[in-house]
Structure formats: C-alpha cells, structure tokens
Amino acid sequence: MEIVVAKNAGFCFGVKRAVELANQNAKPNEKIYTYGNLIHNDYVINKLANKGVFSIEDLASLNENDTVIIRSHGAKKEVFDYLENKHVNIIDATCPFVKKIHNIVHEYYNKGYKIIIFGEEKHPEIIGINGWCNDKGIILSEYDKKYFENSDKICVVFQTTFPYDKFKKIEKNIANDNKSVVFFNTICYTTINRQEEIFELSKNCDLVFVIGDKKSSNTNKLINIAKQNNKNTYLIEKPIDVLSICNNNLNTKKLVITAGASTPSELIKEVVAKMSDTQELKNLTDDVQKEATHQVEANEEVTMDDVMESVKVLEYKEGKKVKCIVLAADETGITVNIGSKKDGFIDKDDVELDQEYNPANYKENDTFEAIIIKATDKSKVALSKKNADKILKDEAEVERILNDEEFTLVPDKVAKNGGGLIGKIGSYSVFVPSSQIRIGYVKQEDLPKYVGKKLRLVQLPKRAEDEKKASKKIIKASQRIILEKEKAEKEEAFWSSMVVGEVVNGKVKRFADFGAFVSVKGYDCLAHISDLSWNKIDKPSDVLKLNETYDFIVLKVDRENNKVSLGYKQLQKKPYEIAAELYPVGSVIKGKVERIFPFGAFVSIADGVDGLVHVSQISHEWIKDANEALKVGQEVEAKVISFEDNKITLSIKELLPEPEKEVKVDDIEAIEKMEKPAKKAARPRMNFDNVNFEKPKKAKKEVKEETTEWKSADNGLTSLGDLFKNLNIDFSEEDK
Ligand code: F3S
Secondary structure, eight states, X not given: OEEEEOTTXXXXXXXXXXXXXXXXXXXXXXXXXXXXXXXXXXXXXXXXXXXXXXEESOGGGOOTTOEEEEOTTOOOHHHHHHHHHTTOEEEEOOOHHHHHHHXXXXXXXXXXXXXXXXXXXXXXXXXXXXXXXXXXXXEESSXXXXXXXXXXXXXXXXXXXXXXXHHHHHXXXXXXXXXXXXXXXXXXXXHHHHHHXXXXXXXXXXXXXXXXXXXXXXXXXXXXXXXXXXXXEEEESSXXXXXXXXXXXXXOOEEEEEEOTTOOHHHHXXXXXXXXHSGGGTTOXXXXXXXXXXXXXXXXXXXXXXXXXHHHHHTOOTTOEEEEEEEEEETTEEEEEOSSSSEEEEEGGGTOTTSOOOGGGOOTTOEEEEEEEEOOOSSEEEEEHHHHHXXXXXXXXXXXXXXXXOEEEOOOEEOTTSSEEEEEEXXXXXXXXXXXXXXXXXXXXXXXXXXXXXXXXXXXXXXXXXXXXXXXXXXXXXXXXXXXXXXXXXXXXXXXXXXXXXXXXXXXXXEETTEEEEEETTEXXXXXXXXXXXXXXXXXXXXXXXXXXXXXXXXXXXXXTTEEEEESGGGSOOHXXXXXXXXXXXXXXXXXXXXXXXXXXEEEEETTEEEEEEGGXXXXXXXXXXXXXXXXXXXXXXXXXXXXXXXXXXXSGGGSOOOOOOOOTTHHHHHHHHHHHHHHHHSOOOOOTTSOOBOOTTHHHHHHHHHHHHHHHHTTOOOXXXXXXXXXOOOOTTTO
C-alpha cells in the first residue's frame, strides 16, 4: 500500500504558534487560562490541561494578574478592553491572518463602511471579527445581492477557512454587481493550499483519511472536499479509528492522509504508525514512513515571513488598491514598492488623470495609492495611479453631490423610459428628468439634443420614495433648480439697479411705432418715441439703430407690472444748446421764414430751432407789419443779435446797408428833435418772455390757422393794441 501524507496536513502556522505560546507560558503549580478552547482538538486540550493550561469561557472569573491566552481565532475588541481594565495579563495568540482581518474591519468600520463578513455566523473567529466593527457586521454564508444595495461604502472580508471555490464565485458576483466594493481576500493561504491539495490527491487514491476533531470547521471542510472525488473519505479523530476502516478496505492500494489545522503532528504520526501495525499494511516501508514524517515536519517549518509574504501574494488582485512608495521615476514611468517581494510599475500613461506626467514630480519615498491593473506580470505588478485618482475624484464628487452641492454632468444617453437623461459619476447613475433640464419641459423627441452637452446640476430634494433609489446608487438631479435660482437673483439685481434718474446701458432689440424695446441686463424696457428726441421724429429708427447699445436714463420703474420706461433724449443736448454753440451772437445765419406775425417773423435756423426777426429788425425802413416785408418760405440772411433763455433774436436789418439821407446841416438839430420822440412812440421796447420761440409741431398748418383765426374772429376790427396785449409790452420810464 502506498501512503501519501499531504504536505499541508496538520497544524497551521497560527495554531502551532498558539500551542507553543501555551506550552512556553505554562508553569509548574500555576494555572494559566485560555479564553475558550485553544484549538478544536481534545487531544491537544487535554495535554495542555495536564500542564496547567485551562480553558475558561467566563472572563468574570479571572482575577487581577491572572494570565489568559487569546486563541488563534482571536476575540472581540471588547474582550481585550475588559481584560486590560481588569489588569489581567494577556497573551495574544491571535493568528496574524485573523489579526489582519480585525484591523481591516476596524479601520473601514470607522471610515463609515458597511462591513460584510462571509463565514459561519457562530464560529468564534467570526464572532471575534464582528467584535471589531462593534458587532455591526453583516454575516453571510452565500452571496446575496440585496445586502450590497444599501450603501456605496462596503467592505467585504472572509473567514480564514472559507471554502475557496465559494469564495471565487462570490468574488465574481461582487465584481459584476458592485464595482466600488472594497474587497479583501482574507482566506488563509494554508487553508487554500490544504483544500486544493486534498482535492487533487483525493482523485487518485482508494482511501482518504482526514485527521482532526469533528468540531473543527476546517477539518469538516476537508472531508467535504475529498468526498467530491472519493467516497471512501473518513474522519480520524484518534489513531484507533483506523482499524475498523482498514478492515473494511482491505484492497486499498493507495491511502491519502491529510489533517485539519488543529491536528498536531504527533497525532498524524500515530495514525501512520497505527497503519503500519495493521496486518493489511505490513508492506508499508520505512521509506514511506520516513517520507511521511518528513512531509509533516516540513509543513511545520513555516516562518512568519513566509506567512506574511503569502498574504501579500494573495493580494495581487486586479482592481485592488495598494499603497505605493516611490523607488524611482523616469520618462517611462514610476517604479514603486507595494510592500512585497514584487515591485510595482506605473506606466507614464497611467500616472496622471490629465496625462501631464512629469517624473520630476515624483521623488524617492513619496507615497500614494494605485490600483493593480495586471497582477500576472512575472517581474513587476502593473499599477495605475490614474485609476486610483479617478476613483478618489469620483468618490469626492459623489460626496459633494450628496451634500447638495452643484456639479456638472455630460449625459451619455436618454433614459429608457424616455423620461429624462442619464449620466454616470463613479459608481452612481445620475438621472435628470425631462422637467428638470431647463425652465420648462423638454419634449421626449428633443431629449437627444441634450446628450453629450454639459449640464449644471444639483441633487433634487429627496422624497421618501427616493430614499430607496438613493440606495441603488441613483442620484436624481435638476438643472432647472439652478436656472430658476439664478433667474430670481438676476431679477432681484435688475430691479435693485433700476432707480429713476440712473443712467443704464441698453441694447436696442426691436422697434414699435410707439417706441423702442431696449434690453438692459437681459430685461426688456421701453423707450417711448416721445423720449427719444427733442425734435419731432416719425419713427424710433430715426434716432436709434437695431442691436446698437446706448445710454438711457431710467424714467419710471413699475416692478408690479414689470415695466421700465427709459429716456434717450434726456441725455442729449437740447436744440437750443446746440444752436448756442453753433450760432453765437454776431454770427450770420441763413434760414427760411417759417411763420409771420405782425410783430415779426420766425426764421428756421436749424432743425427745431427758430429765431425771431422783430418787425423793427427787418429793414431800415419803418414797417408796420412783418407780413408787408417777408413771406413764409422766403430764404433770408440774418445776424444773431441776442441769445437769452433759449430765445434767439435775429436782425436782417443789420446786414443791410444804411440808406443815405439828404439832410441839411442846419436842419439836423431840428430833425433830431422831431424824429427821436416820434420813433420812440412808434417802436415800444419789446419783451418776448411770453412769446413761444419753439417751432410748432405742425408749423405751416398752425401758422395758417392762427392767421385765419385772427382774421375771422374780428373781421379785421382788432386794433394793434389788442394784437400785442399778450406780449407783455414794457414801456420804459422815459417812454411814458
Ligand atoms: Fe491562522 Fe490560517 Fe491557521 S488563519 S490559525 S494560519 S488556518
């Protein structure tokens, strides 16, 4: 019979260490304690009890200065706290593999992650792990999607002895459904090796022995795995158990022996020896025994470095985030230490999000995180810092969004139901309903126009029914809220700035018969035609041009009715102000007689500006009525002789040569005495305060009407005094 003892049979590193610690600390005539059975093996437990190492479950029974060993399965954090407070000496034999899980769970729980632990709910290792996340972990034995839907921060760990085949399936499910889960393969490498080895060995043998305790979880798993290939698989708790089995399997040619992690090597040796004692196994050679023993011993030569390195090798999982320490950086990329024998390498294209990689920015011993993108490379692990940065950026962005801050999104498609747009931020989907894209509803057929265009969004206020969607990583967002808020702010700013008398700049948007619509800060205001020019105009375009900008004065603000009246002419010089500059006193103008009254004629100097030629200023000759000398429409040349209060007085006479007089020298005195009083009596000094110098709007017609009216009203009986009665004639003292 051939006997093959599995290389990975028996005590694992963690159990061996715990048993050694117990043996080392046992003292004659002194009791020390283990919190629960140190391992799942009565044989070992009994041996330890003989040395004064006892198992207890009730920590309250311990006294100050007692010594207690925490077994390789580990314990809850509160157990450590309790023992420390009670001043009990703690020997922590928690297996480093298990301790690592405690640390992961503790760290991520404190970061706000939901902790999911795959394993056996009542196993001491799982109870201990859960105690490092305040007993808030969700313990599962199978993958269940619903537990992954309630949070975007999930941390997954596995019992160290979790079946590797089940682990692979769960890993696949998580990878398919939950891209952002922080996932740790915490299965102990000795467990994997042990399980894989027995799976292979059990295929080609007649009989399989699994040595261990029936209470041992990993022992039972080994039995189940071996049974998949070989029904002749048996649990061996004590050496004696082999006898009945061998009697029933007399034709066995090949026997495979493995053992659970709690099985001491001496028990394996005893079983092998027992087999050699049996008649049926008399052919078992010394060589085989030697080989078996050698394999068992080799298994015990596992160092702490080997264990930790194995953990790291298992962590070269694609998609896993690792801490990197820069070793060197050059044009091709960055070589980093990732805490294992293999170095990592980040290609230059995988360094920066903006692809602006500069090796000078990376100094030796700089640290950052990167994602493993290819773990199979023989010499180096390929990493991407860019991917890690992207995840960080997305996570930060999602956090901002969930805190109701504004964000941007370029939707990549129309929602299947046609009710809005869909985009992605990290692991979240963002849904923008049709009613929230702009102010006003967007029709379904118009939705594609918004795909690929940047939207400014904010999370929609959550309703109770939205809470479920939030848990499904869907953010419902609105651009409309932002636009409406901005509109209200803009309106407020506009109305605050519309103060009567203030000057604003506006763009002429369109014309109407009654005025021009002017856009001021995006709002339509009206400049009425009467407020566009001091002169009479036919239409607004006589003064303004479309799409040109001008300064306007605010004339009236009616917020209630959303109306603002603007004036343009009020900011322009009046015609008489212009005329004053153009035609100073003494200058000569040419103009057309516009209206004639007996007391004088109004001559048009410029558009909207008339000057009065008093009847006395028409000629050197004495004229009773201006109509006698001038005609409407007649072109005349005149001199500006005064410009007061926007009233211009002209003189034609001053441009005419004085007529020569044939007067004898002797008569001069007599003539002067006669003429002077006569002239003064005939030409009273005129005060034009009440004369309207403005050009009437319908000049010709009005002149005609005035003339007609004057004549027809009194049939020519009105005296010159009546005619001048409204002119406020001021006789000087001398005249009186
Ligand atoms: Fe530790 Fe693995 Fe053993 S977890 S206790 S070395 S089975």
